[in-house]
Amino acid sequence: MPDDLLILDGAHLTCADVASVAAGRRVGLAPGSRAQMVAASSGEAARSGHEVLAAKWSWLMGTPQGEGAQRIFIEGHCSGVGEPLPVPQVRAMMLVRANVLATGHTGCRPEAADLLIDMLNRGVTPVVPTHGDVGAAGSVPLAHMVYVACRYGGEAWVEGERLPASDAMRDLVEFAPTELEALSLINGSSFATALGALAVVRAEYVLSAFDAAAALSMETVRADSSALNAEAIEARRHPYAARVAERLRGWLSGSTLVDRRRDPDSFSIRCTPVVHGASWEALAHVRSVIDRELNGASDNPLLVSTGWVETGAFHGAPVALVMDHLRASLTVVAGISERRTFRLTYGKLSGLPSFLVEGSGVDSGLMLAQYTAASLVSEAKGLSHPASVDNVPTVQHHEDHVSMASVASRAALEVVDILADVAAIELLCGAQGVDLRMQAGETPGAGSRTWWEAVRARVTVWTADRTLHPDLEAVGAAVREGVFRVQP
């Protein structure tokens, strides 16, 4: 994690930044953004903003404005239910919302962003329930965040302790939002976007691990590397497939195992660059949308050069669609990986002992590793059902189309986590296969050997049955830490 301050300017926030702040990095506000926010929240902008807001506010509240209206408004949005979200997810959301404010289009004073930044830097993390957001307009998770930030109520985590908001916020500068600020702090898809950013970073680690695992599998089954031929791959014109093939060629270079020309390999081996490449391309698209959204003014109304405008800029559809896409595209790669794992553990298909263990049947070897991979892939398939295609009309048919982006993003994080173990299992089986090949005097490519070493640094070769679970845990943790990360 970078230990320098991350400066928010409403324009340059990336998925990796979100992950770093989720993990504890400190944050600051760019002077330029501060000036923009001051301009947008004072003078004529403030006066006209107040007029726009007055109409909207009375529609929303159905009551005259007045003292305490902000509190009523925020508290009314605290309808989340279920287990509290993990602290990193809440931190990511706080950061993303602060950056939206830093765009200068929301009319918030810089103090609103300062408040969230101060909480991030002091490790005050609101307790936010998991369920309840539809990813359009008034955001339930953001409301729970603001409830604590403005000391209206709720609870927050501080150094692992769950405290009432007033205690947790005791040492911070007090902040009383204007009506516009109360609305602006919660009106957007920042929750789904924040989770999406974390999912992108984690998905990249997992997808990288699938590439590394494929190299070990190709070594193990003595793949015919003509399937990686640069000219042939480029003739198909998919750039990410070409990159995967290039990586694999590099890793397999110098191997005595591959290139023994015979019958063509099975699809799960031969089509690796095409399938993995398609998923890398999907991830690149997902990342580009999330990166944009991280710096987009997801709020309503918005201040533009001609004044305040009422728009639909809060709708989470862009995020929902890519989060659905991310799940499906990662699950496809996990599906081909599981078939390679099946092949590695299948004596007749791998040319190695069944379940990659020498012996007479007293040892089951890595038999169950493949079962677990099959179960995980199947679970991910189920969770790949799209959330964005659903809609439930809300708020008296005024908010009659919503995005379900938060459902899509939460499921994406879950699927990425599930599939990390599928990659770990192929790595485990592939490393075991390479060991058996090396015992027979063969040599893998130098790049493959690096991945083999990364596995062996954590897990010893399987010679006789032992408890499998710790091996899965150790390699799974390495996948999640990004040990197998490559440049997309």
Place this chain on the structure above:
Amino acid sequence: MADPLVLDGCSLTLDDVVAVARRGRSVALCDASRARMERSYAWVQRAVAGEVVDQHGDVLPVYGVNTGYGSLARERIPMSQACELSWNLIRSHAAGVGPSLPLDAVRAMMLLRANTLAKGASGCRIALVELIIEMLCRGVTPVVPSRGSCGSSGDLAPLAHLGLVLFEGPSGEDGGGEAWFEGERLPAVEAMRRAGLSRLVPGPKEGLAVTNGAQLTTAITALVVEDARALVLDAEIAAAMTWEALRGVRRALHPSVQALRPYPGAIACAANLRALLEGSTLVDSVPSRVQDAYSLRCAPQVMGAVRDAITYAARQVRIELNSVTDNPVILVDEDDPNKAHSAGLFHGEPVGFAADHLKLALVELASLSERRVYRLTTGALSSRLPPLLPAPGRPSLGLMMPQTTAASLVAACRQRAYPNSADTLPTCEDQEDHVAMSTTAARRASEILDMARRVVAIELYAAMRGVSWRAQESGSPGPAMGAVYERLIGHCEGAPGSVVEHLSQTMAAGGLRDEVHAHCTLQEVPDA
């Protein structure tokens, strides 16, 4: 503390499962089971000793006793390695990953495994069942990862994690398992020591005896069935409150109407709604209204179908609770020197179907309930209740966001409702070429139940708020709904999420059903 539940392999009920899993009821083993277990155990010992031979005098292969596992059944294992074979199975099959299962699911799984072994067809020692029972009684609960089971040939990985706590190796080796004891997560060896229990060295076939069968699938599904049976009654109470708030028309609930399309669930649902609304002067009070919207009028049809689906699932689970799920099974009374029959009794499909069907039913229960919340909060649809149902007498956003939250929960339920049983992947060198994926179905059903309960709680919240506004008008709720209202309306202040959680917890604890009990008798969802 109630008398111990006596396991005989034949008479375990859903209520027993809940009592042991959640209320700590103690367990014992019946004598008849001991006798049956003794005989099948004795036969396995003969097989291990090489005394079970064919007509040529050759030792018969018995799967998993003197052969390898899965596709390795082609390999013969020397008798001297029979125990090692079992110990290896436990360790190499402990392949679960992901977050740990909740304690009640693990306890239910242990109970079910003990009961299936009590049928005496597995050839394991009585001491093995006694040890599982003692762990239940003393509160040693294995740490079992939630992911990674295919449900065929059973919940191998989750049950192997139980095996890591039950067993130690032939030389006293520890398999690295963990268990909860008195709130602490401990190494298995330490948890068992603190509980005063000694671990066993697995005997021949005992690895299979512990792991073959979909007990985790069934355990979770059993708990969901019981929770769903309760939730349906709570949903009927919440729906009745909506009827009161919206001045619904009762004619759709008439028994003669329901008899024309006689689904048992619909008939029971309509009867319950009638009973709950007895004495109300809010209902049937709008002379001009001929019929209500579907979310009210079709409640017996939709919620009745939900009831019937739960009954189907309950029946499947009840059969499974008292089934042998092992492989091979030892049939000591058969007139055949080879008493071991390799079969497919472990396959999780029958329970996986039930779990998938439960998912569908619970999604629809939630979906219908959400539409009533929408109606209650939409000014144009709510028989002149104030739009969004603000609290009487002071400014508020009303229940705008709880309805949104209900919409979100319904979408999340739907997103997870994909039928896991519809999927399979070949495993074990194509020997296990069709698996159930039933465990995933059960876990999803449990998640959907938790979300559906919150939706019903939101309906109750909105409907009570609606009834509050009727206080200034003519008419009043019947005694049953009046009692629920009086008991809970005082808990409807503060941030709406907290209100919903409170109502949800009250429902889960039986508070709603208790409240109406004094006024009417509700028909439960039959469990068979």
